[in-house]
Amino acid sequence: MTATDYLDLLIKSLLLAGIYAAMAVGMTAIYGVMKIVNLAHAGFLMLGAYFAYELFERFHLDPILGAMLALPVFFLFGMAVHWLLVRWLPKSDTPTLASLLLMFGFWLVLQNIGYLVWGNTAYSIFTPRSLASVRFGEISIPKDKLIVFAAAVVSLIVLQIVFARSWFGRSMRSLIQNPYAAAIVGVDDQKTARLSFAVGTAFAGFAGALLAILFPFTPDFGASFQLRAFVIIVLGGLESVSGVALGALILALLETFSINVPLPLYWHGWKFVYLPSSYQPAVSFVLLVVALLVLPKGIAGLLERKWRVA
Amino acid sequence: MNLSSAAGRVKSTLPWLLLIALAVWPSTNPSPNAVRLLFITAVWTTTSLAWNLVGGLAGQVSFGFAVFYGLGSYAAAVMINSGRSPLFAFAGAAAIAALASFFVGLPTFRLRGPYFAIATIGVGEAVRVVMNNLDSTGGASGYRIMEKGAFRQIEHYYYALGLVALAVVIASIVKNSKFGLALRAIKQDQEAAAAVGVNPYFCKLWVHAIAAALTGVAGAVHARYAAFIYPGSEFAFQTSISILLMPVIGGIGTIWGAVLGGVIFGIVEEEFVVRFPNIHLLLYGALLMLIILFEPDGLVGLMRRTMRLLKRWFWSKREDSGSPDADKVLWGRGSVEGRKL
Numbered sequence: 001m002t003a004t005d006y007l008d009l010l011i012k013s014l015l016l017a018g019i020y021a022a023m024a025v026g027m028t029a030i031y032g033v034m035k036i037v038n039l040a041h042a043g044f045l046m047l048g049a050y051f052a053y054e055l056f057e058r059f060h061l062d063p064i065l066g067a068m069l070a071l072p073v074f075f076l077f078g079m080a081v082h083w084l085l086v087r088w089l090p091k092s093d094t095p096t097l098a099s100l101l102l103m104f105g106f107w108l109v110l111q112n113i114g115y116l117v118w119g120n121t122a123y124s125i126f127t128p129r130s131l132a133s134v135r136f137g138e139i140s141i142p143k144d145k146l147i148v149f150a151a152a153v154v155s156l157i158v159l160q161i162v163f164a165r166s167w168f169g170r171s172m173r174s175l176i177q178n179p180y181a182a183a184i185v186g187v188d189d190q191k192t193a194r195l196s197f198a199v200g201t202a203f204a205g206f207a208g209a210l211l212a213i214l215f216p217f218t219p220d221f222g223a224s225f226q227l228r229a230f231v232i233i234v235l236g237g238l239e240s241v242s243g244v245a246l247g248a249l250i251l252a253l254l255e256t257f258s259i260n261v262p263l264p265l266y267w268h269g270w271k272f273v274y275l276p277s278s279y280q281p282a283v284s285f286v287l288l289v290v291a292l293l294v295l296p297k298g299i300a301g302l303l304e305r306k307w308r309v310a
Numbered sequence: 311m312n313l314s315s316a317a318g319r320v321k322s323t324l325p326w327l328l329l330i331a332l333a334v335w336p337s338t339n340p341s342p343n344a345v346r347l348l349f350i351t352a353v354w355t356t357t358s359l360a361w362n363l364v365g366g367l368a369g370q371v372s373f374g375f376a377v378f379y380g381l382g383s384y385a386a387a388v389m390i391n392s393g394r395s396p397l398f399a400f401a402g403a404a405a406i407a408a409l410a411s412f413f414v415g416l417p418t419f420r421l422r423g424p425y426f427a428i429a430t431i432g433v434g435e436a437v438r439v440v441m442n443n444l445d446s447t448g449g450a451s452g453y454r455i456m457e458k459g460a461f462r463q464i465e466h467y468y469y470a471l472g473l474v475a476l477a478v479v480i481a482s483i484v485k486n487s488k489f490g491l492a493l494r495a496i497k498q499d500q501e502a503a504a505a506v507g508v509n510p511y512f513c514k515l516w517v518h519a520i521a522a523a524l525t526g527v528a529g530a531v532h533a534r535y536a537a538f539i540y541p542g543s544e545f546a547f548q549t550s551i552s553i554l555l556m557p558v559i560g561g562i563g564t565i566w567g568a569v570l571g572g573v574i575f576g577i578v579e580e581e582f583v584v585r586f587p588n589i590h591l592l593l594y595g596a597l598l599m600l601i602i603l604f605e606p607d608g609l610v611g612l613m614r615r616t617m618r619l620l621k622r623w624f625w626s627k628r629e630d631s632g633s634p635d636a637d638k639v640l641w642g643r644g645s646v647e648g649r650k651l
Contacts, residue, residue: 037424088603094424097427098602098606100424101371101602102598105596105599105602106595107595108598109592109595109596112589112591112592112595113592224435227431227435230432231432234428276443278442279443285433285435285436285439286432286436288428289432292425293418
């Protein structure tokens, strides 16, 4: 491996991290405010992918525009889901099993509606842009990846500004920090919860549409990305946009480099071996368990602890 | 007549009558399809009972029981192929699944509630990926079980029946023992349980091992019947989901709920999947949501509620609690049918 190869991998993982962050941020918003581990996230991702696909096939709408359109549509959808299902759940400071199983049931429903409507063959969105790439010296980057990355980053920045500056963002952050104190100073928790669920769903649909540009998809498509989203929000400390970005970057780097870089292994003497690429999915799952165990507050929590000690 | 003691007597004899009926039933020459249906139902019910020990009794919802189901089936498959007897293979499957449960449980039981649940998803998927790539058992293309002698369906049926009876016995022993009490205490409040001298970590580990062993044997019995196993079905997330859905639908934390859930699931799965391959999980998802929103105790809870309502409608005149004060509170009167209570 030459230095250029490493640079190439680095850029690829950075581009991957963008879409990973967009995919995980919706889950963080929902978890932060309502303490619900949203297992239906995979269903929203999948619906987002098919939303972009249908718009592209029927109206020849560019999938990037489709993704943008997914934001308001899934926002309303999220409001409806919250009104219909989520608001009946008992409130709690910690995630409850009732909420876990309810969202899980909803995921099953969404996934199987997907199977009913689109069948189980893999679809993909193929535009004239799909094979184009941009060259920077020796490194060539697919155009789609660049565009998706840009869309994801812009949306995350907008979201960060909304969280930091708006009425909604302030009440949301107050609920994350301390729901009781927030209630005392007059934050409407139902309304904020509804809006955060809608924002979370909107971002899931948006990320699903973006993922559909890069990967082929089936109704089961959200599942592996949902697990990655878990890893990211656990690494990121569960409730902040910047934490999510950091978690996404770490996961993308580990996933890319674990199979492309020879790892030291002791087997009759030290050797360097490549991890077979079929084991790549296991990287995120193992990382999930390890992260849950050793970093219960995420990387940010770890840094915080270090600083407090120093 | 004292209604509650009669109900108790029926409740304690009914399982034995059911077992005898199921044991005698093959002598009526049933069709192979019916035998297969009951066989599958018995296997599913066993896993449902096993999951219920961990998820229902101890309150630790696991999305990773396919790990034990799959490891049990692969362990038994390898042993049968190397010429061991079926019973030896089943025992081996139980041992290996229980061993695996410690590997899974030692780290993950450091986590609480939903975090444990999410970690088990990760473990389950990681194991599936590894098994998909393991050359010695054929990887993703599966593993064939070759056994000498003719295929006798009834023999398989009796193994499954024996297994489910064993599972019911183990589940009721665990539930009614001091250990079961400790598990229920952990479910309600882990700190309080620890304060009165229960070690939550060890209790969880042991009940997990028992459940894993039962699930492993269920996988083994099924694998021997199917004679062909592959990671895409044995280790699938779908299998974990099915194992979790049965007790939740039937009634979480109760033995009869787990059995009921398993029976319904087994029958629906076998009969429904053939006709509507895409709808059955949709129905289960909808059912799961309805149960969580309206009747968290599942079908058993629903039955109890209707029984209470029926009792109040039909037998309210006869029912007395034996205490005038309590009756006054319950029914708002001190006498029934002119009889002074």
